[in-house]
Amino acid sequence: MQSTVDGFSYGLVTPTVAFLMACLGGALGLRCATRPLVVTGSWRPGWLALGSGAIGSGIWTMHFIAMMGFTIENTPIHYDRLMTFASLAVAVVMVGIGIFIVGYRGATGTALFTGGTITGLGIASMHYLGMASMSLDGRLEYNTLTVAASVAIAMAAATAALWAAAQAKGFLWSVGASVVMGLAVTGMHYTGMAALEVHVHGTTDPATGESAAALLAPMMLGPLALLVLAGIVVIFDPLMITGRPGPAPGEHKPGIPARPRHHSSPTHPKRLRPRARGPVEHRTRTPQKH
Numbered sequence: 568m569q570s571t572v573d574g575f576s577y578g579l580v581t582p583t584v585a586f587l588m589a590c591l592g593g594a595l596g597l598r599c600a601t602r603p604l605v606v607t608g609s610w611r612p613g614w615l616a617l618g619s620g621a622i623g624s625g626i627w628t629m630h631f632i633a634m635m636g637f638t639i640e641n642t643p644i645h646y647d648r649l650m651t652f653a654s655l656a657v658a659v660v661m662v663g664i665g666i667f668i669v670g671y672r673g674a675t676g677t678a679l680f681t682g683g684t685i686t687g688l689g690i691a692s693m694h695y696l697g698m699a700s701m702s703l704d705g706r707l708e709y710n711t712l713t714v715a716a717s718v719a720i721a722m723a724a725a726t727a728a729l730w731a732a733a734q735a736k737g738f739l740w741s742v743g744a745s746v747v748m749g750l751a752v753t754g755m756h757y758t759g760m761a762a763l764e765v766h767v768h769g770t771t772d773p774a775t776g777e778s779a780a781a782l783l784a785p786m787m788l789g790p791l792a793l794l795v796l797a798g799i800v801v802i803f804d805p806l807m808i809t810g811r812p813g814p815a816p817g818e819h820k821p822g823i824p825a826r827p828r829h830h831s832s833p834t835h836p837k838r839l840r841p842r843a844r845g846p847v848e849h850r851t852r853t854p855q856k857h
Contacts, residue, residue, distance in 0.1 A: 573638045574760050581636035585629040586753045592625010593748025595796060597732035598741055600666045615670045616663065621796070623659030626690055626752050630654075630697050633756055642703050642767050650700035654693045661689025665725070674733035683726025690721040690752055694759050705767035713762030717755045724751030 575582065600618030603611045631651075637644070665686030672678035694717075698707065724747055731744035 572763065572765050573636075573640075574633075574757070575636050576638045577636045581633055582753070582757070585633040585756070586749050588632060589625050589629040589752040590745045590749035592621050592623075592628065593728060593752075594741065594745030596620075596622030596625065596662075596666075597728065597744050597748065600670055601732045603670065611670060615667050619663030619666045620659055622666070622686075622748070623655065623662045623689070623693075624792070626658045626662070626693050627655040627697075629749075629752050630694055630756060633753070634697070637760070639703065639705070639765055639767070642705060642765075645702045647700045647702060651697065654696040654700065657696055658689055658693035661692060662686050665689065665729070669729050669733060674730055679726055679730055679733075683729050684722050686725040686729065687718065687722030687751070687755075690725060690755050691718045691759070694756055698759075698763075703765075703767075705765055708764045708766065709759075710762040710764070714759060717758035717762065720758055721751055721755035724748070724754065727751075 596618040598618070599614050599621060602614045602618075662685075665682035665684070668682040668685070669678050672682075695714075701707070728744050728748040728751060731740055731747060734740050
């Protein structure tokens with residue numbers, strides 16, 4: 568039989584917190600991923616990997632915070648721990664592929680389309696794999712057209728977020744890119760949930776796995792790590808947040824007069840003091856008497 572499904576059992580609390588976590592992960596991840604465009608001399612693979620991990624963690628955390636408000640009437644819901652954390656790995660890997668494509672090919676049309684498509688598919692894959700980790704006394708059915716719409720939302724919004732982040736034109740562009748990424752994740756999630764129908768079997772067989780409350784503690788480690796890392800980035804690397812291009816280590820910083828460099832090589836001869844032009848006075852030296 569079809570059962571009543573409630574995705575907002577805590578009201579707007581879980582959607583709001585989930586959206587903020589998606590924005591936080593997107594803000595940190597996109598800033599890290601575009602750091603080589605902002606500060607020259609950065610180690611590109613490391614920053615791209617860090618950005619992929621931040622975005623993937625934000626997607627995963629957002630999903631399961633939103634699922635805290637998901638209930639089915641008279642039916643307990645449990646989660647398979649292995650599949651739950653496998654969904655995190657899928658999110659990080661697929662988002663990473665999209666981030667690396669844009670990071671190395673630049674914000675060109677082909678790279679943005681390919682990277683945004685793969686990133687959006689990573690968001691959708693994480694969502695539906697996370698839904699597959701649920702264990703309950705019933706079965707889940709999805710409306711095909713609504714599922715396709717949720718995937719299209721994820722791909723389009725992820726592409727827009729990557730484009731905005733790659734512009735590196737200032738703090739407001741960074742905020743806008745993170746909000747678009749947050750909308751991509753939450754919009755895809757709740758559109759996918761709208762496609763869901765639950766048919767309960769009505770048996771007394773207990774659901775296997777762990778409850779959402781049991782998984783809450785390990786899930787909160789991700790948001791805490793993101794907050795700490797975001798604070799470190801803001802404190803020690805303000806240029807990456809403001810989006811202003813910065814010099815590489817050892818290069819001249821704007822606003823500070825550079826010290827003159829003296830070259831003694833033949834190609835850079837020393838500057839000689841010019842001689843005075845005009846009549847030259849000849850002075851006769853009067854012999855002194857001893």
